[in-house]
Amino acid sequence: MKVRQWSRDLGLGLRFAFAGGREGWFRVLLTAVGVGLGVALLLLTTAIPNALDVRHQRDEARLDYTYDQTHRPKGADTLVISDIDGSYHGADLRGRLVEPEGPRAPLAPGLSRYPAPGEMVVSPALRRLLDSGDGKLLRERLPYRVVGTIGEPGLIGSQELAYYAGAKGLASHINGWQTARIKEFGRPQASGSSSEGLDPVLFLLVLVVFVVLLMPVGVFIAAAVRFGGERRDRRLAALRLVGSDSRMTRRIAAGEALAGSLVGLVFGTVFFLLGRHLAGSAEVLGISVFPSYLNPSPALAVLVALAVPAAAVLVTLFAMRGVVIEPLGVVRTAKPARRRLWWRLLLPLGGLAMLAPMIGQGADNGDFNEYLVVGGVLLLLVGVTALLPWVVEAVVARLNSGGVAWQLAVRRLQLSSGSAARMVNGIAVAVAGAVALQMLFTGIEGDYTKATGKDVNKTQMQVQLQPGDALGPAAAKFAATKGVRKVTALGGFQVGDGSFNTEEGPKVQTSVTVADCASLRTVATLTSCHDGDTFVARGGDKEMDAQAAQLTKPGRKIFFNTTRGNVDGPDFRWSVPGGLRQVRAVADVNGNVSPGFLMTPAAVPHRMKSLISGQVYLSLDESVPDVHEYVRNTAARVDPMSDTQMWAATERSDKFTSIRTGLLVGAACVLALIGLSLLVSQLEQLRERKKLLSALVAFGTRRRTLSLSVLWQTTIPIALGLALALAVGLTLGAVLLKMVNATVGIDWASVLTMTGIGAAVVLVVTLLSLPPLVRLMRPEGLRTE
Structure with missing residues (x-):
């Protein structure tokens, strides 16, 4: 009976979402865009393991082992190959000189034939570079005639610079480290895998990186399903007037959120496919992929498809516990009850309690418990989202005197501090995680960096x-x-x-x-x-x-x-x-x-x-x-x-560098999501206040004053959010350093840089929202059809 009632009410909410006229469609669209951006990044995340695996397979398939010490005689099935890797303007340049010694010489992946002496086949990215003005110096270094292009199977990324050049007389250069005679490409079966597992500290680093990057995505999806909440609640009041009870009303509201999340899944799939296509022409920190690499794991994609709508329903039901919808209005328009602090503190304290047993473990006492690590970091970061509304409410309640713009901003925050906190929750979580990771990276960097002993002041x-x-x-x-x-x-x-x-x-x-x-x-x-x-x-x-x-x-x-x-x-x-x-x-x-x-x-x-x-x-x-x-x-x-x-002067572990590069690439994607989602959220809030802004302008309020008030409404919550993020991030960073048995230290320059990046994202979003704000501040906005 309950299942039937739930399905009927959720279905009614779905119908209201799509049959509510322009307002309903606009709200669904806003929710779908916000959810879609998050879903796209989640799908991208589920595709990363496959992309890394394909890159590794492609790299393994073209291994030529020029450092092989085995002496092979010349034959019809042998190839002499020389490794002449280099770099150009900081980008790696993979180069090979080749000389087939017979008709059955092994063919490198991505090639249909070998170039003759004086010729070369190049990757598409290298061809574009050589044809451009930026490739002038490189053309002088590669005096070969381009006769073909390396196919995708022979490259690990769409922007990889690589070439095979024909040569003669290579056999006289066989030396066991740069030039060798081979019979096949790929890793020989007898040699097994040369890769080693990550040590406990690097494994901990990978776990924390994934949690820190994915947590803001979840926060944004949770915030997106609540777009247009105030207008929706006023519509639901009409349902109470015609006989629905409070529980039914909440289920109908959940159905509306479900509608937005389902459309968001479609949008997210479209955004992901567009991003997947664009990935073929992008390079981030030296890493590039082909679109075919980015195929999400089917199991993880299904998990995303089920988790996002379920989260939309649960978040809506949870959010409406504090809203009393009566037949004649919404009680939330009155001053809300003060938020309680005690249960909000339990989340970060619980996270610290989960991490505490591993303090002092270092790299010598076995692997860290991944469940405790993930759970502890999650609780600490979720604690930011729980504490921020209370902090914003407590601070703005004590803000009074000031100019007209300041008073408008403060009064708005006092009436809806929860909405303001939701808007900056994601950025606060991202900054808290980034600060903690920066501390951890800085603290263990010395263990994975060693001095070369070279005097770079005399020789470069x-x-x-x-x-x-x-x-x-x-x-x-x-x-x-x-x-x-x-x-x-x-x-x-x-x-x-x-x-x-x-x-x-x-x-x-x-x-x-x-x-x-x-x-x-x-x-x-x-x-x-x-x-x-x-x-x-x-x-x-x-x-x-x-x-x-x-x-x-x-x-x-x-x-x-x-x-x-x-x-x-x-x-x-x-x-x-x-x-x-x-x-x-x-x-x-x-x-x-x-x-x-x-x-x-x-x-x-x-x-x-x-x-x-x-x-x-x-x-x-x-x-x-x-x-x-x-x-x-x-x-x-x-x-x-x-x-x-x-x-x-120093050299760093390749694995440590790879993890750091992965973090920076992921952080760039998350920051892009943060900016887009914040912009959507800001536009939604401005739309909610369209009539209020129009009324203020009609009564003579200057547009400059209103624009400044909107800026204050953004600045106050973000300042509080960044301060809270800094405190939680420093605490988490200190605990992680204690876990790996490293000295606790704070690189304030890096920490403040992370905080500044978060503030800069919000500032850019606020500036981008000013043109729509100006259009909304017109007396004509009071007109009602």
Whole structure:
């Protein structure tokens, strides 16, 4: 019986929503837009796991393992491939040189054939870049003719910059780390998966990120189903007049909200499909996807489709508990009863109680309990939405004196503080979560960041040349490059007391450093130096000095390392000449002190010159625009297979960086939702007050005064909401830091930045709502048909 009554009343509410004329349709539209924006983001969230999985599968399918140490013979089914990855203006550039050695050479995903030498196939994004004015410097670096496009199966994102260029003679460069001979693409089954699970701290970070990003979405959906609540309640009063009781009235109201949520599901699906289509042309923080990646999990999509209408009904029933709808009006128009504080405090206290057992656990005591983590963070953030209406009501009740605009704003807030709090609830939750996450990221960043030991004040870039590249001419080309201040070119190889081509290898080894006199002075103290000189450097640790002393005795026969990657060369022995000058080794540009032989280019045996591996260290004038691109272009001219690296004082864990990037991408989407939903909410509130605004203008109130009053009505709740969000966010952040056993500290610059971003979103929304406000402030708004 009750089920039949509920279905009848909900159905009646659905009919009222769609048969209520222009007012009813407009309210349904407002609700649908608000709910639809939230649903679109929820669908996007459910699609993210699939998108990440597809990106991973695509990346795995094209793996070429150029660092494989297995030596393979040339055959009809082999391909020689070189990894020449780089970057351009901060964007990653995936590059490969390819040389098929037979008709059955494995074909890379996304290709129909391999380009011939001097040709290349490129990704669509790289083709657009090369055709644009921004790609001028990159075109100089890639002197190949574009003959095709890489298909979607060969790319991990729509904006990925990638190319395959044809080459010849690659087999002579096989070295086991950059160039290899392969028979297939993809991860070999024998190697298994190289990925490792997240440690407990990173797992906690992922959990908190998901809760913090999704919580504002739920808050906005809950607020959207209450759009137009005051007008709806006045309509429901008429139903009481014709005989419906209070429970039936609430169920009819829930039916109206259900109608808006159902239309919102349709809108959300449309918004998601539009966003899915646009995702193919967007890139956020270096991450891009193809539209086909964004397929929501069917189970999660069904969950969203069921949860949103159910939430609409429950939120409406809960909200109407404090509204008395009588046949002759709505009691809410009188001064509402004061809100109670005690039960609102139970929510954040309950959240702290759930998180408390894990304080001090750190990364050494197993995984964090995901249910307690999610529950505790949820209760703390829900506590913001519960406490904010009480805070707004308590503060505005004490605000009185002021100008006309101030008094209009304060009086409006005193009469409907709940509506004002609902509008800023989402932004407050988002800021509270962002502050807590920022504290957690800052607190554990040191555990996932380590110093490289590189002095970036002296050297900013390093170029690794291929064995055999002439150091002198290469150094001269870099010295002539625009923006390069100083060039230090150092080559080297190893020598030992036995052959490097045997399994046991030499027992005693030392290094040979090859450079001109100016560069040798960066690794040792030289009084005089001329091309053709050879020195013996001492000054490393005792063991290294002892090995160098054994191998630098005059007349000693030593072996040069003639191996190149996994290819062995014939042994080459050299007799140490007498009369070598002893010099003192000093710390080089990498901070290392290396005893051994120091040779100028003319002193190196001719047979060994093709085996010298060179490193070029560059000091740059970074005020020169595009100086890094000029260096990369020079490196490509010296040798297309040279490897250019930017120096950094620290390096960060890839997993930590990925989680942080995911947070920033998600936060950007949530902020966009916040802005759009706030704008819809603001327009709905202005529409509710259309006649009031028109009446005030008709009585002579200046439009400037009314505009200022609307600004105050937004500013006061958002200021209170941000203050509450700051308090809850700092508390949650401190608890999370205690959980991971990290020192509690506050990076006030980051915290205030997060708070400022939230305030800026509200300010932009308020400014965008001013033109509709001006149109509503007309005496003609009093006209009633």
